[in-house]
Amino acid sequence: MVSIRYILVISFLIADPSDVYDDFYFGGWPVNSNKDDIVGANLTPDCEKSQKESLCECSSDQDCRSGKCFSSPRVGKYCLQGDGTVFPRFILQDQFREEVDLYDFAGQGKLIIIDLSTSWCQPCRDLSDWLANDDLSITENRNWKKEYNIIKDLVLNNEIYFINIMLQDSYRDPASVETLEDWYQRYPSENIPVLADADGTILNWLRPTGYPTVILLNDKMEVVQFSIRGWHEAFNYISKLDWKNKSKL
Structure with a gap:
């Protein structure tokens, strides 16, 4: 099977360079032509x-x-922050050194998982290892529920978006592009953008008290499940949805 990234590279080579970055991301992330209409917090x-x-x-x-x-x-x-708050418009660098607008994930008819992580956090590593490499260490976490297992299939099948935002590196310094590249090398997934909060703006706005911190948004960038610590609220919500009848989502 030809990977989407291979197709994007070929498209990049034959396209007008002035139009390339308006049409797609190298990582294959979505593009929302109506993103300027969203008014964030x-x-x-x-x-x-x-x-x-x-x-x-x-x-x-x-x-x-x-x-x-x-x-x-x-x-x-x-x-x-409360449920219904419109997530601010953050533009962050990804693992391919490209600037990514979070609002490009809006308007696609999918829920959006925001995973706030650090390189030094073991549960963060376990969660990414599970999604990318099928490692089962996360399932041994005392806060894990078997009902959460559906989330991996939803991410891999592109039924929901999973965005990994790295806040700190292994030395607890602000995450850099090198942090992202190392993370992506360890936990490669074509479906998961890894972004850096290099200037600490997201850290200051969300103020997580532990990691990972998982926040769930709808396709209007509105907060569906807010948290300052853990994955419980977001993953509980997702696991209880009727994914066999998507018209009810």
Whole structure:
């Protein structure tokens, strides 16, 4: 079988260079011609409103639009992002050193898994090893459920998108393109983009308290299941859907 990446390389060679990057990504990721119509959440919140936006200081759940006031020993109390929040428009470098617009994954009729990982996190490595190499170490994790096994088939069959965003390298420094290349070499998957949060913008906006942190979006880039730690909310949601009757999804 001819791989999609081989086809893309041939297309790249015969195409007008000025049009190439508007038409496709080398990694084969989708392109959304209507992405400019999406209005994402502000990275700098307006904290003067009566019901405060995410990241604003709070004293109780009632202060927050999301209804979730979270207390962190490191940064104090602040409002969490809520379900329905439109994910901001992040443009990040992938494992092929290409700038990838997350909004290109919108409008494709598929759920989008955002996996926040670090190189030093063992469960992060186990999850990617399971998806790429069929290693079963992740199934021995005490937080794993057999119902989650469907997720691998959905990712490999392109029924959902799985986006791996690397926040830190093995030294806990911000992830670089070298971090991505090493990760992709260890856990190669044609269906999974590996992106770097090189400037820490995503880390600051989402503020995960552990890794991996998995967030689920719909094809409008709206948060369906938000989390600051673990895969439970997103994977539980996905595993309970009726995938045999996609018209109900």
